Amino acid sequence: MSVILLAELLDRLSADGAFIRESENDVSASGLAVEAATNIIAICEELGWEFNLFDSAGTEWLDDDLLQDFAPYRLRLHKPSTIGDTLELLTNTGFAEWLRVGHSATNWKVARLRQPIFTHARMLQPWGEAEPFQPSLPTKSPRSLVREFGPERAAPEDVQPWLLRDEANVLINDEATKVWVNASVCALLNSLADEIDPADSKLKFKGPPKLSISLPDECNNLADQIGIDHFNDLQRAANWVFENEREAELRHNLLANDIARSAGGNSTDFQYLLSNISASLDGAKVAYQVSLSDLGRDTLKMLADLRKAVTEETAKVTDATRQLVTSVAGALAISLGLIAVRVNAAASYELIVAVMIVVAAYVGVIIYSGYSFIQLQRQLRSDWQPRLYRFLPLSEYENMVSKPANQSERTFFRVAWAGGIGIAALTAIVIFGWWDNSTKTNIIDSSTMKQNPETSQGAKAIGQSLVTNSEAIINIESKVAPDESVGPTSVEMAELDAQPEDTTPSKEGKSNDYHP
Structure with a gap:
């Protein structure tokens, strides 16, 4: 396939000293001799790709007859446009660079890749293939678990692009796969350490005893050094640590401590770490099972306390609602009585208005006190949830705490709105009502006597x-x-x-x- 031939040619030129830089839309190759530039142009014409050719002076050439006097040449190849969330990479050089920098695309197409690689965050497949892919749910970031003090973070922000969904689906039999394995090994080892020294970039495991591991300066040949077996052991260990976001911190500490106990004081070579990673994983799993019993008892106790707190809170809101209903009912009765007194008797207008204002103020104070209590409880829940109940997923916390509390609060607010509107309406009637016939039942109108x-x-x-x-x-x-x-x-x-x-x-x- 011409695309693969072009990719292999560009990678060979890069190894020979040419400067290859690949972006999302084009590939730039500088320092090309006449023969190399001619071969690239021939393949591009066969593929139908557009390109721009420049000589050593930066002048664009439109003629295919290249002269040695104007070498070295520079070519800029324009890749075909992509559709959807896809990143197409022609060279392994560009592939390694984009693995280091990162890209948000979930579907990567690499020209020299011979097998698909399915990770939790993206799918890498050969050029021209297209398969549906759904990323996994996000997990805990290694940067929240690994201590670093340097200006640049060595631990990856997200570990999922380096974790295989199936450990048996990768064979290190092509150069593009080796590029990804090299990047994956470095990222996973940086994710499992307790601390990364900013001076010499050593991986430190607290232990006891303490362990310090140095990674090679060049990670270009790690795949050949560790082999597929040790790579799969590393994948299993990292998958076990980060498979559950809630338990990632505990598992990370257990595995790091077991790695230090297994390899501490024996060697500083990362090969020794990888040869003992399988045994360290087994020890961490045993320690995790032992810790589950104590963790289970503490968790049950905290859940019982949470249930008691939610019950008490909803009971208090219910009592506030009941008190509000009682006060509103009493206020309505007093308001209707005041209206009846004002209609049928020559009572003092000022006295009736004063009594009505006192009744309305009483109901308003009851509503305000209940509202203040509800706001205080909401603030307490939001402040203490990440500190005490962080082990609960947000969905479970919503079902056990937020929904019952919100239901009791909605009942209070409905009663408060209905009662407040009713009392406000009766207060307006008492204060601004017309009472022309209020004294007819007790006093004979003198004007009637004058008219007859x-x-x-x-x-x-x-x-x-x-x-x-x-x-x-x-x-x-x-x-x-x-x-x-x-x-x-x-x-x-x-x-x-x-x-x-x-x-x-x-x-x-x-x-x-x-x-x-």
Whole structure:
């Protein structure tokens, strides 16, 4: 395939001293002799790739006849455009550079790669192939576990691009695979150390006893030095450490301590570390199983305390809701009573308004105190969750703590809104209502008397008649002897005799009174 031939030619030129630099869209080759430039141009024309040719003076050449006097030449090859989240790399030189720098693409296509490499973060496959890929869930960053004091971090920010999903799917049988294995070994060893010395870049394991490992200055041939077996042991150890984000810190410490105990004081060669990595992994797993019993007891105790705290918090919010309901109900009853008093009695307007304001203020204080308590509990949960319950995933913490608390809080807020609106409405009615008919039941409107004079005169005549009848009864009683009993019949006859002949008022407004 012409693409592979072009990639191999460029890598050979790079090994011979030419400067090869590959970006996302093009490849730049400098320091080319006439023959090398001619061979590259021929392959590009066969592939149909566009290119630009420059001589040693920087002048662009449009003629294919190259002269030795103008050498060395520089070529810039334009790669075909990519579709989607893909990075296409032509040379192993560019592949190694991009592995060191990093790229966000999840699908890498490498021209000289003969087998696909599936990691947790990206898929590397030969040029022209396309397979679907889904990255794994993120895990803990090695930079949060490895101590470094230098200006540049040696530990990778994300370990997933260097972890294989299946350890048996890689064979170190081509140059591109070796490039990736070299980068993976360096990244994983830097991720497993306790500390990286900024002066000499040594990997330190605390132990005891302490262990210090020096990596080779050039990591270009690590794949040939360690072999596939030791590489797979390193992959298994790193996968075990970082497979669970919550337990990564504990497993990292256990493995680092076991590596120091296995290789400490014997050698500073990283080969000795890799030869004992399998035994160190087994020891770390045993220590992890032992620690699970104590960790399990502490975890259960913390979960029980968390359950108790959530129950108490929801109970307090429920009590606050119940208190609010009671206060709102009492306030509504008082408000309706004040409205009834204001309608049916000539009560003081200022007194009724003052009582209503006190009632509304009481309900407002109850609502404010409940709201302040809820806000305080929310702040406490957000402050203490990363410190005490960091071992719980956010989804589980939401189900066990946040959702029950939010449900009780929503009930309080609904009651507060409904009660507050109701009390506010009744307060407005009491203060700004119209009470024109408030005194009609107790006082006769004097204006009605002035507007109907005939009715007024009739009322006066009736009053005079009642006075006359009373005087007649008193006169009859005075004629009876003191020792003489007066029967009911005589009294009734006297009352009948004393009745006036006509009590109907005259047209002039006067009455005919009877005088015995």
